[in-house]
Amino acid sequence: MSFQARQSLSQQIAEHIARQIxxxxxxxxxxxxxxxxxxxxxxxxxxVREALLILERRHLIDILPRRGAVVKEMSEDHVHSLxxxxxxxxxxxxxxxxxxMEESDLDSFIELIHQLQQEAESRNIENFxxxxxxxxxxxxxxxxxxxxxxxxxxxxxxxxxxxYMALHLDDNEMKECLSFFKAIVxxxxxxxxxxxxxxxxxxxxxxxxxxxxxxxxxxQIEAAWGKGRQSKS
Numbered sequence: 001m002s003f004q005a006r007q008s009l010s011q012q013i014a015e016h017i018a019r020q021i022x023x024x025x026x027x028x029x030x031x032x033x034x035x036x037x038x039x040x041x042x043x044x045x046x047x048v049r050e051a052l053l054i055l056e057r058r059h060l061i062d063i064l065p066r067r068g069a070v071v072k073e074m075s076e077d078h079v080h081s082l083x084x085x086x087x088x089x090x091x092x093x094x095x096x097x098x099x100x101m102e103e104s105d106l107d108s109f110i111e112l113i114h115q116l117q118q119e120a121e122s123r124n125i126e127n128f129x130x131x132x133x134x135x136x137x138x139x140x141x142x143x144x145x146x147x148x149x150x151x152x153x154x155x156x157x158x159x160x161x162x163x164y165m166a167l168h169l170d171d172n173e174m175k176e177c178l179s180f181f182k183a184i185v186x187x188x189x190x191x192x193x194x195x196x197x198x199x200x201x202x203x204x205x206x207x208x209x210x211x212x213x214x215x216x217x218x219x220q221i222e223a224a225w226g227k228g229r230q231s232k233s
Contacts, residue, residue, distance in 0.1 A: 010050035083208035
């Protein structure tokens with residue numbers, strides 16, 4: 001694959017690797033080797049190194065002494081903390097949006113909801129995922145605070161990783177997400193801050209629990225499998 005820089009080559013490389021992590025092509029603990037990535041993408045090792053620093057800042061990898069870059073583990077504590085931050089920041093965005101958004105501003109959000117409805121009906125998880133984060137990114141601007149927007153954009157890839165996982169864990173999750181987006185737009189239209197904050201809290205806790213439960217079950221299965229191997233040996 002040959003990359004042509006749009007804004008930043010290292011940013012483009014980071015986005016490429018981030019997609020692999022978010023979609024589960026790269027798993028927790030997997031090493032990301034600079035030389036191999038540079039060879040596969042036909043870019044310099046320096047550009048890959050810069051991309052890895054971006055991914056570390058976006059909470060998708062850890063750069064460890066003597067091991068280099070590895071995909072970040074998704075522990076239950078990690079997921080809980082992630083959604084806790086998401087709840088706080090999206091609550092701030094909702095408060096600001098309710099104060100500043102005009103009714104005409106809602107049109108673009110309503111159009112995104114129509115797209116989400118279509119993707120949910122056709123069971124297209126990949127497209128539903130993409131449209132969901134177009135919705136979130138459009139909402140971030142209403143924070144009216146560049147520091148909040150910067151934090152949200154840096155946390156977003158880690159949220160995307162958990163969100164993508166949640167969509168694949170439960171057949172009804174697209175419906176849950178669609179209900180969330182519809183309810184948020186409705187509360188903004190009604191200028192109802194309290195309801196908006198409650199909806200965000202419930203959604204964050206729901207997805208956090210869904211992903212945490214999956215991680216816990218996977219750990220239990222792995223532990224049972226390990227015990228079985230030990231008993232056979």
